[in-house]
Amino acid sequence: MKRPTFALLAAALGLAMAIPSHADEGMWMPSQLPSIGKSLREAGLQGNPADLADLTKAPLNAVVKVGGATGSFISGDGLVLTNHHVAFGIIQYNSNAQRDLIQNGFVSHQRTEELPANPDFRLRVTTGFDKVSDQVLAAAKGKTGRAYFDAIDAVSKSMVAECEREPGTRCSVVTMFYGRDFYLVKQLELRDVRLVYAPPRAIGNYGDEVDNFVWPRHAGDFTLLRAYVSPDGKPADYAKDNVPYHPPAHLQVAGDGVKEGDFVMLAGYPGITYRHRTAAEFADQVQWRLPTTVQVMQQLQHVIEDTGREDRQAAIRYASQLQSLKNNIKRFEGELDGLKRSDAVTVRRKDEDAMMAWLASQPQAGVLRPQIDEVNHLIAAGNAMRERDLLMGLMQSQTQLLRSAIMLQRLAHERGRPDAQREAGYQLRDEDLIAGTLRQVQRRYDPAVEKRLLTALLTRYQQLPDAQRLLEFDAAFGRTPDALARKLDQVYGATHLGDEATRLAWLKADPSSLDKTDDVLLAVAAQLQPALLRMEDERKSREGDLLRLRPAYMDALIAYREKQGRAVYPDANATLRVSYGKVTPLMARDAVSYEPVTTTAGIVEKNTNAPPFDAPRPLLDAIAKGDYDGYADEKTKLMPVDFLSNLDTTGGNSGSPVLNAKGELVGLNFDSNWEAVSASWMFDPRYKRAIHVDLRYMRWLMDKVYPAPELLKEMGVPAR
């Protein structure tokens, strides 16, 4: 009965046991798949791993980037499958009081009914993925620190500019293994995207915040879009005469489903992971960064809540910031809990120690060891300033008026340079965004709250040891709580930046006028700017050296893993990756087992007729009718809704297609379980799970509940 008894055994024995190495961990670059082909086939893949090696060829070129998430082509006429929550902006854009697509969903029965997305919505199809390590590294050769950073930045920008000369193309240079390898990614950008099919919110987002990060789950979190191009086949803005895009490949929807233990694989664009960070970075994250960030954020949370109790207007203005703080606190606490549960610090430390011990006996030790020592030195040096850096970061992200003043001063500074050399975020094309930010302040600012937030942050700053102090900040805010209070009262009493017109006037003002500003807050920002620029320079310098030196750590790790018989995938960086694994239950706690497939019975169980558990009447009626013929599980006769796998995913994998052993589409990734929040640092096979919509549920909804027979036919799985 107790299936994976390992976790319990370890806990029962009170041991800090190593997490078992696990074939299913890994966000592989497609080009790596042939080299792990044996494992893939042993896991159950029926095709040839070599057919998955090129992300610009079928079937992987059917997987597209949708904003910060993922989607896939599922017909030759440009039909795209992604999550309801990924396409939510399009659904919202097309909704109004008369036609509420959020509430009611949307079914297009013919192409002319399909609804254009918001104009800034983009689909990107990867068309090139070329290794450019040699060129990039050649440009930086011999340099160190900031110069190394700038050289890589410059050569990347120039390669991107060259690549983007082709119309309708977006390019980027990405690094794999932290500076070891570089790739030029070329993507076709489709700008005319239309809404084809969306279930009602109460299906697409059944359970909402209550079920977020929760298994068992019962959401039909999917939406169908269609990409259009101009009649000559080129990317184009929306136009009535545009025609469906014919992708070079599309995925085939499976006729069958999956069950516990079945092989599955997934392709998508995972955003960021830290799995190959050093043991020191793991320790910093668990022992200092997460707990301290939570502590400081909770202090800010209490400031906003306390003020809000006295002042309803302030409470309303800071509601969104408060919610965001609480979400971050919750996520960080979840990450911390998970990393502790997995004993990540000890596990990573033992692993790194073993690697270094092994390395000592290897010929490359003489080259790698000093560089790895230097990596550790750089990390330790960065940590020496970590509390200051955290407080300075929050000072800018959590204030409205001070942030505006700093932004205006920085923009004035950048305007003195050619546009191409300006700092990202302060180029000509960013100025509209800056204006928007300055306008938003109006709805989100209250002087009393901002003063109290700054008091909290700067009081902590004043308590830092001298080595972490910044002369400009000490001069601006004093070194005692009294001086700070006086200064904040004076500045916030006198500044006119609380006035929207004034802020926007400064945005348009001659840059040189900001130096000699008569606004006291802008003057403070001018006073702080040298310190902020110095911190930025220190950061880039350190990052430059880390880009230069971390490849030695990665070389050692890759060699050590090879000796262990394991391949190494690069940490996630929003490029196309493939993971594989199987449909897997979860034993989350002592005596609590979660089965890997949910059923429509669970929708009825959870339903309260009030949001977020207000399944639409047509769905409840269809469940009561139980007409599941051709969709239900053959053995259990139950109608599946969502399923769970041990696939390796992270943020960005929303909308990723889940394929069976034959490469057919069986699921749609949309969430993880709460226990997996820490997987951005460590994949713990006991707890890491991904949550998918079962494609049989989607097909059943499209057949029996909100019928769209034309679309099912187009997808090659006609209604029964």
Place this chain on the structure above:
Amino acid sequence: MKRPTFALLAAALGLAMAIPSHADEGMWMPSQLPSIGKSLREAGLQGNPADLADLTKAPLNAVVKVGGATGSFISGDGLVLTNHHVAFGIIQYNSNAQRDLIQNGFVSHQRTEELPANPDFRLRVTTGFDKVSDQVLAAAKGKTGRAYFDAIDAVSKSMVAECEREPGTRCSVVTMFYGRDFYLVKQLELRDVRLVYAPPRAIGNYGDEVDNFVWPRHAGDFTLLRAYVSPDGKPADYAKDNVPYHPPAHLQVAGDGVKEGDFVMLAGYPGITYRHRTAAEFADQVQWRLPTTVQVMQQLQHVIEDTGREDRQAAIRYASQLQSLKNNIKRFEGELDGLKRSDAVTVRRKDEDAMMAWLASQPQAGVLRPQIDEVNHLIAAGNAMRERDLLMGLMQSQTQLLRSAIMLQRLAHERGRPDAQREAGYQLRDEDLIAGTLRQVQRRYDPAVEKRLLTALLTRYQQLPDAQRLLEFDAAFGRTPDALARKLDQVYGATHLGDEATRLAWLKADPSSLDKTDDVLLAVAAQLQPALLRMEDERKSREGDLLRLRPAYMDALIAYREKQGRAVYPDANATLRVSYGKVTPLMARDAVSYEPVTTTAGIVEKNTNAPPFDAPRPLLDAIAKGDYDGYADEKTKLMPVDFLSNLDTTGGNSGSPVLNAKGELVGLNFDSNWEAVSASWMFDPRYKRAIHVDLRYMRWLMDKVYPAPELLKEMGVPAR
């Protein structure tokens, strides 16, 4: 993987399916066990069912009543095992700031260290259980209604008085099958009980309210007591020279444990169930009584909460009443949810319809059918007044001053009669209790809250149809909200009953003076009294007729079940019962499975170092050390804590011994799961579970954590 797929299947198909009849349902009278011996042996019992037939003989006479709960003798020297929560009063009685047994637990290493219980604590050993149906029914023969009720009451009282002539004996007459059979129960009452061993609260009640009604559970909810008698072997009050009681039998602690699927049985004193109530009563409970009671109680809850927000003093005075309302609301909602989940109304209705259809073809139909019709008629007639009765009940249970006034008037009324004929609760021996109640009012009364509670209840009363109105109430409180408000202001402005001395003076006053009282609230109570007495008379009259007629319903049911091949147990009535079943997992919701055994790993997982999850350091150290030799599960090597079974239990079964197939003690019942709250009406095998301490956990604690080798030896399971 999905083990009990029945529930899901039923839900998925949206069908109102009958709950499968289930061999494990049943709270059997021991005398019934031989007749179901085949089922018992098939379920796994290894002994002879006939050996369990007499509750005054071994081993069942080892099972004792402890207050409203259960315990059992586990040594020849009177050692008693029961729950920590059942013995909590004794632990509290022996605790003070210097010696906090609640916090630290208690281990007696020799008899002289054992601590006397609070003087009102009692253990009862059943020594006689004689069928007296003939005498009881003969006394009532030919009577109906109130006369039938009074005749049974009188003959019962006289049999009890006769039986209790034997010193140290407590007797009662109980009915089985609702008036069909009567038994005279004779119990030896042991008055010197001492505390022998208790774990700290953080073990005995690990998880407290958070884990209450929850599985998986990790509490060591056990305590050991010892019964003492005078040196001549007779029940006696505590005295230093008393000697341990030698029970006629004791249970043998098992050397092994149990695992999923193993046979288990349990003996104890379940309080009350309603399983054999009629279909109409099921419908009333689900469709009217539970939802209406919840609704009215929530109204009262809001009254107290609203007033409490304005007046902190009032909030404190009503904190306990508020908590009790909330607990009741929660429990009623749980019962309602469960009965709906099991579709109890439809299931019971179909079952009764089938019984009546079958009965129609039977020879006894001519006799039984008219009586069953009359039962249904009586129930319907009672329902006609149900809202009035509910409101009148709450008016007395939820007020302080009005209740006091009604109590004083009723006592004056009863004092006019010989003590033996007075209403229960108003006899001479009850007057101390009444005085205590009148005193307590002081800490629990606020005139504004009481007026608002009465306004809520009496406003509902005013809206009842005329047929449910009581002239006396209309006269006292008027028929409009305005009149009610004026009257309440006037009465509560003028009464002196808010004064403790005044209330107690009225208690001592000459009964006749209460008729011509000058206190306006006492005058109101005098005005209401005829109506209250009339309602009581109506109730007893209906109960008398139901006692007379329900046996026909039970006869039909028993005959119908016999035809189905099923035996019928009487509904629970706080007499000794036996149930049997097996160690069983729970599939509570779609895709959520609970395994039936928890382990010490779960204690560590739940532990937060703050109550209610603050496992003591010695326990955590022992878990970390993992010295489970001889106690852990042989196969999994995990140390069990609690286990789950499908045994049929209800309130009163706390402390019941759980025995294995050989009749050895393997567990100690202490709770149910939340899904089983509705089991007082319907045993749904999909959800009904009982929660037990695994005796291996108790033995391990007593061996390795808070050692008591002498006790383990006494129990026949010496320390390893």
